[in-house]
Amino acid sequence: MPFHHELLNRFSVVAPAHPGCAQSDERDDIDIIDDVVFHYVELFDALELERFSLVGSGVGGWIAAEMAVRYPERVIALVLIGATGLYVPGVPISDLFWYAQPDDGVAYNGLRHLLFAHADTPIGCELFPDSREDLDLELRRFTMFRFANTIGFKPPYLYNRKLRGRLRRYRGPSLVLWGAEDHLVPLAHAEAYATTLPRAHLELLDGVGHSVVAEQPTEALQRVQTFLLGQKP
Template sequence: MTTHLLLHGGGGVQTMKAFADLLAERTGAQVLLPTHPGFGGTPRPAELTGVRELARHYVTMLDEHDLTDVTVIGNSFGGWLAAEIALAASPRVSAAVIVNGIGIEVPGHPMTDISGFTLAEIQAHSWHDPSKAPTPTATGPSPDVLALIGYTGPSMTDPGLAARLGDVQIPVRVLWGESDRIVTPEYGKAYAAAIPSATFTLLPRTGHLPQLETPQQLLDAVL
């Protein structure tokens, strides 16, 4: 059976829940939506010291559950994780989809530093139409953003990632919201260019979180 492994970003697992339901309904496939250890108030094991270690954690999970023909779909930080899982060359993973991923360094097109942003400020940079974003219920940095920085470090990049992506062997689709102000479309094009097997698709009228802002459009692009 085909399996889709959905990997959420710094906004937490709730940013993927509705899209997971939509994907399962459309495809009839098994859809897995884990919460990354350390997010949502969950414990983070000491051995999960960075993004590569978390990627290996998920590859081990696929092995333990004997899953095959897995397509990994990740948004933002989850896109970085999807790239690392693709690099792990697990025979269980057949394809990866990176949606507005972070993690690489792109000269002239740096990622916006959101470490001190409020939720409202993050939304303003993340949505094509911020008026459609959920109303923030808290002030200050989100606990999930703090968990994110625990994996990525303050820069939220790996200086060696872009060069390593040249070793990816499986098919990869890089999908990008045209209005993303966290990581711009030029950043996305550089992401795709670093992966020999990748294609790049620009998604109109959406930002950093297409699965929330334009889920049907993202679904069509994924499938």
């Protein structure tokens, strides 16, 4: 995405696809979030990355948080963008899986509403158009949702009840970046991350939904880049 390409102007970037996403292979040994964490630990070890800044968005933010609390000595700085992963009583993450299938077989208004500030946001309509897609694209979308389902299909969805109590283990600097119009992961989750991580600060982007990196890549880049450049390795 443009966000990743722009980051390359100032940083070395590793942007792996989750198993089953973006045409990567699925893994039948992944059942819970811990399996995903070990998957990425093995990746970082293979790349000989001992210490690094870690940036994650959505489910990727959840994975990043789980990594940081288990291996805090390896994470120089942590950025969570609209991260799932927390259980916040009375304020559940919305049911993404309900909207995974289009209304009447073609309309993705509900899914776009969850993922973007508005159902008719141009980037949302580009990524999730109201039409039947070719078979390959439909299969890629199916495996993406299957990955999320594997680790997060337990109402109220996409969370690890133990994670919030473990956030204090990561004492490095953290940026919690959130779209003020996030309909998937309520603002209460951003506040929970920001108030529980010992050295976190919260920044909101007005007029932006859950897909911060897609909706406002330039502003997201500026916030993330400023934060990361301010940290010492």
